[in-house]
Amino acid sequence: MSVELPFAPVDSIIRRNADGLRVSQAAAEELATRIQDRGARLAAGAAEEATADGRKTLMAADFGVSEAVDPETLELPVAPVDRIARLDIDESYRVSMDARIALAQLLEAYADDLAGAAATLARHADRRTVKAEDIRTYIELVE
Structure with a gap:
């Protein structure tokens, strides 16, 4: 499966959570992969919700979001989402467009959580660089 997200917004998300630490390219790539996996799973669950309601259109409510934010406030672009x-x-x-924005909103919050935790792990390891292993370690800890 190829990664659908462009590198720049994912890199921006991880850097805004890194608190001055450097970020390896592998860390940004790992984060993009994790965002994509999470998004595909969330959409599959939303499709089940829509099917249960007799619809073929995913809505923001299917993702558990009552009101989508302004897409201009998000770092993740809607088209790749x-x-x-x-x-x-x-x-x-x-x-639906609201569903796309809702999913982008959820994925960005998820990415912020992962990136912040990865930065904490990097500091704990007494490193100045967030690495892909920090993201993988955090995922292992919370699963």
């Missing part, structure tokens, strides 16, 4: 949403669902589903 839309592609992520469609990775693990049947192509007959439609994804």
